Amino acid sequence: MFELPKLDYNNSALSPIMSEQTLDLHHGKHHQTYITNLNNFIKGSEYEKLSLEDIIKKSSNEKKAGIFNNASQHWNHNLFWKCMKPNGGGNVPSKLENKIKKDFGGFEKFREEFINAGVTQFGSGWCWLSLKEDKLVVTKSPNAENPIIHNMKPILGCDVWEHSYYLDYRNKRPAYLENFFDKLINWEYVDSLL
Numbered sequence: 001m002f003e004l005p006k007l008d009y010n011n012s013a014l015s016p017i018m019s020e021q022t023l024d025l026h027h028g029k030h031h032q033t034y035i036t037n038l039n040n041f042i043k044g045s046e047y048e049k050l051s052l053e054d055i056i057k058k059s060s061n062e063k064k065a066g067i068f069n070n071a072s073q074h075w076n077h078n079l080f081w082k083c084m085k086p087n088g089g090g091n092v093p094s095k096l097e098n099k100i101k102k103d104f105g106g107f108e109k110f111r112e113e114f115i116n117a118g119v120t121q122f123g124s125g126w127c128w129l130s131l132k133e134d135k136l137v138v139t140k141s142p143n144a145e146n147p148i149i150h151n152m153k154p155i156l157g158c159d160v161w162e163h164s165y166y167l168d169y170r171n172k173r174p175a176y177l178e179n180f181f182d183k184l185i186n187w188e189y190v191d192s193l194l
């Protein structure tokens with residue numbers, strides 16, 4: 001049985017960048033629903049004993065869309081909550097900063113590429129910073145899809161489903177992504193996943 005993880009901050013702590021109402025709904029309702037659905041799907045099946053990552057890989061291989069979508073969304077949101085903190089953004093730990101500069105040719109280039117990936121994801125989905133073998137890469141994915149099914153290790157993910165930003169930013173997805181990047185990211189956590 002999977003359970004909703006507690007956030008490391010209060011639901012009002014990211015306001016006004018991400019409002020209390022958004023977190024109440026996004027964490028308390030949307031994320032909880034993925035977990036409830038996942039538990040119902042796997043109950044009594046061979047999936048029940050597997051780790052979340054193994055459930056994602058197996059259901060992807062076996063094209064079990066119901067299990068895959070809910071398991072992957074559970075994983076994705078776990079990372080998303082951890083990648084944010086009150087008064088986030090700002091200084092990046094030097095190990096991560098140096099790796100970003102090396103792999104993207106500059107921090108500003110990486111910022112642009114990450115935000116652009118989120119802006120250009122057509123419809124619902126995610127943008128990611130992942131390790132692919134030894135290199136950092138930015139990718140985007142539709143719906144629930146997670147880079148681990150493409151043998152990458154995500155270390156930063158931003159939810160660009162409308163439920164993530166519509167109450168606070170309406171249709172302005174670029175403004176949401178810029179604010180997420182500049183004011184919410186917990187770079188110490190991202191660095192710890194390198």
Ligand code: MN3
Nearest residue numbers: 030159161164
């Ligand atoms: Mn979401």
